[in-house]
Amino acid sequence: MRVWWTTAYYELVKISRMRSVLAILIGMPLLLILLLGSAFDTEIKQAKVVVFNADQGDMKASIDTFWQEADLGLYIEVLQAKSANDVQDWVREGLADYGVSIPSAFSEKVRSGNAAEWLTFEGRYAEKNIAAEAAVNRYMSSVNLQLAAIRLMGAEQAAEAFGQAGTSASNEAAIAVHNLGMGNSRIFGETTAIQYYSATYLIMFLLYGGMTAVISLINQRESGTLHRLYAIPSSFRIIVFGIVFGACMLAALQAIVVILFTTYVYDVNWGGHYGAIALICLLATAAGVGLAITVASFVHNKKSTQTMFSIIVLSMTFLSGGMVTGIENMVGGANKLTINHWASSTLRAIMNGSSQTEVWQGIGVLSLIALGLLIVAVVRLPKVVKRHA
Amino acid sequence: MPSLHIAAQLIRRTMGSRRGVIMNVVLPALILSLMAGLLTGLNANKAIIVVNNADQGSYGAYLTSEQGQMPYYGILKDTKLSENELKELVLAGKADAAIYVPSDFSSQLLDGVRSKPVVYQMNEQLWNASLAAMLSAEVDRIYESAELARSSETSEVDPTLLTALLQAQAVPVVSAVNKEMKLGQIVSSPMMIGLILMFLMLLVSQSIGFVMEDRETRVMARMYTAPLRSMDIAFGNFMGSMLVGTIQLVIFLVLLYHVFGYSPGISFGSLLLVLECFLFAAVGLSSATAGLVRNSNQLSQINNLIIIPSCLVSGCFFPLSMLPDFMQKLANFTPQKWAIQAIDQLGGGGSYSDIGWQLLILLLFAAVLITFGSVVLRPNRTS
Numbered sequence: 105m106r107v108w109w110t111t112a113y114y115e116l117v118k119i120s121r122m123r124s125v126l127a128i129l130i131g132m133p134l135l136l137i138l139l140l141g142s143a144f145d146t147e148i149k150q151a152k153v154v155v156f157n158a159d160q161g162d163m164k165a166s167i168d169t170f171w172q173e174a175d176l177g178l179y180i181e182v183l184q185a186k187s188a189n190d191v192q193d194w195v196r197e198g199l200a201d202y203g204v205s206i207p208s209a210f211s212e213k214v215r216s217g218n219a220a221e222w223l224t225f226e227g228r229y230a231e232k233n234i235a236a237e238a239a240v241n242r243y244m245s246s247v248n249l250q251l252a253a254i255r256l257m258g259a260e261q262a263a264e265a266f267g268q269a270g271t272s273a274s275n276e277a278a279i280a281v282h283n284l285g286m287g288n289s290r291i292f293g294e295t296t297a298i299q300y301y302s303a304t305y306l307i308m309f310l311l312y313g314g315m316t317a318v319i320s321l322i323n324q325r326e327s328g329t330l331h332r333l334y335a336i337p338s339s340f341r342i343i344v345f346g347i348v349f350g351a352c353m354l355a356a357l358q359a360i361v362v363i364l365f366t367t368y369v370y371d372v373n374w375g376g377h378y379g380a381i382a383l384i385c386l387l388a389t390a391a392g393v394g395l396a397i398t399v400a401s402f403v404h405n406k407k408s409t410q411t412m413f414s415i416i417v418l419s420m421t422f423l424s425g426g427m428v429t430g431i432e433n434m435v436g437g438a439n440k441l442t443i444n445h446w447a448s449s450t451l452r453a454i455m456n457g458s459s460q461t462e463v464w465q466g467i468g469v470l471s472l473i474a475l476g477l478l479i480v481a482v483v484r485l486p487k488v489v490k491r492h493a
Numbered sequence: 494m495p496s497l498h499i500a501a502q503l504i505r506r507t508m509g510s511r512r513g514v515i516m517n518v519v520l521p522a523l524i525l526s527l528m529a530g531l532l533t534g535l536n537a538n539k540a541i542i543v544v545n546n547a548d549q550g551s552y553g554a555y556l557t558s559e560q561g562q563m564p565y566y567g568i569l570k571d572t573k574l575s576e577n578e579l580k581e582l583v584l585a586g587k588a589d590a591a592i593y594v595p596s597d598f599s600s601q602l603l604d605g606v607r608s609k610p611v612v613y614q615m616n617e618q619l620w621n622a623s624l625a626a627m628l629s630a631e632v633d634r635i636y637e638s639a640e641l642a643r644s645s646e647t648s649e650v651d652p653t654l655l656t657a658l659l660q661a662q663a664v665p666v667v668s669a670v671n672k673e674m675k676l677g678q679i680v681s682s683p684m685m686i687g688l689i690l691m692f693l694m695l696l697v698s699q700s701i702g703f704v705m706e707d708r709e710t711r712v713m714a715r716m717y718t719a720p721l722r723s724m725d726i727a728f729g730n731f732m733g734s735m736l737v738g739t740i741q742l743v744i745f746l747v748l749l750y751h752v753f754g755y756s757p758g759i760s761f762g763s764l765l766l767v768l769e770c771f772l773f774a775a776v777g778l779s780s781a782t783a784g785l786v787r788n789s790n791q792l793s794q795i796n797n798l799i800i801i802p803s804c805l806v807s808g809c810f811f812p813l814s815m816l817p818d819f820m821q822k823l824a825n826f827t828p829q830k831w832a833i834q835a836i837d838q839l840g841g842g843g844s845y846s847d848i849g850w851q852l853l854i855l856l857l858f859a860a861v862l863i864t865f866g867s868v869v870l871r872p873n874r875t876s
Contacts, residue, residue: 257641
């Protein structure tokens with residue numbers, strides 16, 4: 105027991121001296137979570153509409169008021185351009201998502217009863233175009249209604265009718281909108297983007313923890329120091345286990361830092377149940393170690409182990425939807441074969457307060473995977489730690 | 494021409510071995526082809542909206558006719574599905590939104606009572622919030638028309654006047670005309686180009702890593718036994734890194750244009766030109782990074798910390814506009830952003846004069862960073 109503890113302790117000391125490794129292991133997940141979480145957060149981002157109103161006629165004031173009111177709404181933000189060319193340039197350069205240019209003769213044409221037009225410039229993003237177009241259409245239909253009334257009823261009667269209609273107009277909502285989804289967004293299920301990526305990248309980096317352990321073993325084997333430990337009157341397996349355990353403690357530290365940092369700095373709600381979360385982290389780390397030892401037992405040298413393991417972990421993350429969300433539905437169930445899927449979906453289940461059975465089911469599958477990998481790892485371990493096995 | 498030999502050696506070391514070919518050429522090509530396959534599957538999925546106009550009268554039709562004109566939606570109209578069936582469709586993910594116009598819409602309209610059309614959606618997003626706003630404006634307009642047609646004495650709606658009003662509006666006097674602007678596709682779907690930029694940076698950082706290794710093991714210092722000047726060595730290493738990147742770049746672009754059939758709307762030559770400028774900046778960035786660390790092992794780690802996050806921030810994988818404003822400003826400090834913008838401009842029909850500014854920025858990046866990094870490319874006292 106003491107031997108095991110000593111090896112584990114010195115392993116930790118060794119790791120703590122590699123400052124840059126530590127910074128990457130802890131800084132990288134936090135950075136990725138921040139970047140992806142804020143890029144894909146589901147808060148509605150307003151469409152920026154650049155407007156240039158060249159009209160000098162009697163409708164100028166009403167048009168300006170219309171855009172001021174639109175700016176107050178939730179969906180668009182209005183920017184004022186200095187010239188008609190600016191409008192196009194801003195849209196082309198991406199400073200604005202949509203451009204509207206109102207020609208100088210607009211009021212005049214409307215007054216004389218001719219067809220009058222606004223020029224609009226669609227930007228790159230369909231949904232922002234839709235938002236801007238909805239605003240433009242609102243103005244157009246109200247003007248068209250007035251013009252139709254004037255034409256059919258005569259100017260005086262129309263004005264009178266508008267006066268009456270104005271008084272009877274209610275503020276009642278015109279349509280009923282029902283949101284059927286539970287959470288904010290379909291792609292992230294019931295969690296927010298930052299919760300989703302916190303779970304995903306915590307798991308990915310815990311799996312990498314397994315690689316740290318194996319690299320340490322291989323380094324010691326290649327430099328020959330591992331075999332000198334046979335001289336110690338104690339079980340060799342215990343020592344190897346100590347080295348692996350040291351790396352697992354690093355993973356635990358990583359998990360604690362990531363969870364605390366995301367909770368207090370990014371405001372991520374992990375859903376309480378810290379016991380279950382710790383269990384999932386432990387199982388993911390165990391599975392990572394098992395996988396890394398298995399990989400190392402087949403490819404032997406350090407560089408190939410690193411490459412192979414990285415490829416496996418990155419593709420598992422990709423398949424389980426950690427990089428492009430929604431990919432898990434397109435791969436025909438291959439996502440269910442990954443460790444990441446079971447670990448992160450169970451973490452997400454905890455976050456959104458799903459039933460206990462769902463959580464424990466996930467943990468069950470995860471522990472089966474971890475157990476399986478660990479058994480293979482124990483069988484293959486001699487290939488990794490012995491020089492001429 | 495001793496520099497040429499140094500450059501050739503660098504190429505041999507990065508791409509000469511089986512491992513090098515697999516890691517630097519085959520694997521990126523595989524990932525690119527996978528992405529090309531996925532992207533063609535993902536493109537052009539318009540939001541599907543199912544509309545059922547169950548209105549017994551004729552006025553509901555004025556409401557639903559408007560929605561059909563939007564080019565962004567795929568509209569399925571006049572289905573005979575009940576309100577509940579529409580709801581099920583949305584829940585099952587077969588439709589992105591559903592609109593149901595109730596059967597008493599017209600009759601209630603004449604009575605001045607609101608019978609509300611219903612929109613079903615999974616959750617509120619910009620596009621469907623706008624759809625709802627548009628629909629609600631249409632409903633308001635129809636009610637307003639009805640109020641106009643209501644006689645003040647009898648409080649009865651004159652149906653002929655109402656129909657005339659609605660029909661008059663169906664041929665609008667004022668309208669918005671969309672002026673087609675040729676915009677590039679790269680800024681809004683940067684994945685392919687973004688991946689190429691990332692692989693280029695990874696490869697360049699690897700070849701700079703080899704140079705670093707030479708310096709550590711003092712191979713570089715031993716080179717002086719041959720009649721070489723330090724300029725020759727620095728230039729050779731620089732040229733080698735550029736050539737390694739160029740070879741990979743040409744392989745990728747040939748694959749992209751001729752095998753995947755992906756076309757960003759730019760000629761092969763101009764894309765290569767922009768990416769070469771980017772390559773300069775990438776070599777600069779990588780050598781400047783190398784100047785910050787002590788050995789090649791640390792370099793590969795610190796590179797991960799720089800390359801992947803900077804690709805995320807600069808809009809290599811998803812449009813820049815999705816990021817918060819301060820991160821969009823941060824993106825100005827990454828060379829990837831300017832490369833993507835230049836390619837986008839070219840794709841939108843821009844000429845070389847339009848992208849002069851972007852290319853200049855890329856070359857400035859290169860100049861500044863290479864000055865920092867030139868220490869690494871030359872033999873020096875190993876610290």
